[in-house]
Amino acid sequence: MYSLASYRLMTGNEAVAFAVKQVDVDFISAYPITPQTIIVERLSEYVSSGELDAEFVPVESEHSALSACIGASLAGARVFTSTSSQGLALMHEVMYIASGMRCPIVMAVSNRALSAPLNIHGDHSDIMGSRDAGWVLIFCENPQEVYDYTIQAFRLAEHPEVLLPVAVNLDGFTVSHSSEPVAILEDEVVRAYLPRRERPRLEFEEPASFGVFALPTHYFEFKVEQEKALRKAGEVLEEVSAAYPNRSGRLLKLSKFNEDGRIAIICLGGTAGTVRHVVKKYGMKDFSLISLKLFSPFPSEELLDALKEAEGVVVMDRATSPGAPLPPLASNVAASLYEAGVRLPLMSVVYGLGGREPTLKMIVEMLEKSRERIGEGGPVVSRMYLGYGGG
């Protein structure tokens, strides 16, 4: 049994901070960067007012923020940080270490474009640049999901068979700065959902060495074991979400809309809401939508199951992989299809770079284009830059 405390009007950033307060974190270290800054500000207020009994360490860089989080995590603390864009890029080195040292840190990433040129607006270039760092990567569509998934992220990260860091992604501005009523749980319900679990820690009476170096004789095994733990996180997520008190807020690997549509649109984050709206508003019933909530470990099995009836797929990436055959999400989708021996026509769409938000008109244009391309005799893979103004 659970009870909802109430609804609160919150932006995505505020929903992160509120969830972090409720999970009773011990330690926060972060550095301001747009569009994540409000998370740091709210948490500072909670700590300052005593609403949250935690140490807030306002470090001199994101590199130090994540480094301090590793130290705190190994000292036994429940740890949170957040960042965006250049801040995440500066953390890049330390992200691999956080996962390699199996620290269950939860980080919110208010996704933003990477320089150059400098741009503070939303896209997924930041997190996609660190997608091989061995973290669990979760994407949220709206402040409600941000709230629910942040809480579940802690339980997933701290599970003894996982012990890996988790990044909760929310689109810069469109989710991070948009307000909506968020259904929240009572503090005690959240606490009961997240009991403390013992794990190895720094302690004088039980001395252990953390962060040792491994030669070619052992390094390979460390990394494969770590990869297995990340795959395991996909299984553990099922029990983590099943136990979440608010049934409608459970973190599923993906959500489906209009499953009967013959062309499947696959995307991450807030754009799913726009696509869903377009399909409804214009009655474009030949399209289904798959909103991926879990990007890593990639839920190939669930995705293939969702694509059973599809005649083609449109994969929307809010990032590019210059020089690669396909951008990150399309690449994962194509690999999953290939593994299953499925040769579905795939239209790879790159959109929204640097905050060029996909309008309803743009989405309609994309859907109409996909009808033309995903027909008889068209290429198996086609590409499109949606909303691109160049030649």
Add this chain to the structure above:
Amino acid sequence: MPISKLADLYGREGLSPGHSACQGCGATIAVRQVLLAAEPPYIVVSPTGCLEVISTPYPFTAWRVPWVHVAFENAAAVASGIEAALNVLERKGIGRRHKVIVIGGDGGTFDIGLQALSGAFERGHNILYVCYDNEAYMNTGIQRSAATPPGSITTTTPAGKRERKKDIVSILVGHGSPYVATASPHLWKDLTNKVRKAQSIEGPTFLHIIAPCPRGWYFDPHLTIKLAKLAVETRIFPIYEVENGRYRINYLISRPRPVEDYLRLQNRFAHLLRPENAALLEEFKRWVEDRWSQLLKMAEAFPA
């Protein structure tokens, strides 16, 4: 309680024998002294460097105390996190405070780790940061650092370093640290007492230890302690402490030995003693004199 005999030390050997440091490694001698004096319970944090590599080749470890390494440039940030986290865990009754000691080389302190060090000292974390200074990147094979003295040969300064050594003590005094001191392993009582004193003071404290390196300085391994002594007695490495901005020279060298006595035992300085390089030798001497006279002025202006 001041340390006056070996029995006054705590006695837990933090670093066990069997590690893979070179013969005559000054750093490991310094670390042993630091940990024998350190008040338990404590946690050691190391940046990447010689100490990390010689002590923890998986599946072995030489550490008998809790130890953590994360990366090269962030030891002070990691220490900040541990210190702050243990404060709150003790408050909540789910952990206990430990003293936090960072032990890093000059590369991880003077150069790549300076930003994190500055941040941690500015925020005032209750940590002791110990720098074992072997005056170059020894782990990667003797490249110059900001701690390399002028004239010294390294693999990236094959004709000798042109610049002077960064004054790390002044940098940390400038951060308002309540206690910054230098030490040498040949003066073990002074070194261990400084560790204990630093740990008894609230706030970020710093100990700068000269750590002769036979491999990188090109000298016979049995000369390590002798070279540490010579560095002090030639005024090349003054032994002093700065407590709340007040200077005390612990070893006032009234009649210094000639720097040549120090230089000639190390091949990194061999070229300085050749007649055609007299100007370089003069420049080295000027550096030593400038630093010493500046230190005397500070001790006079801000006496302890």
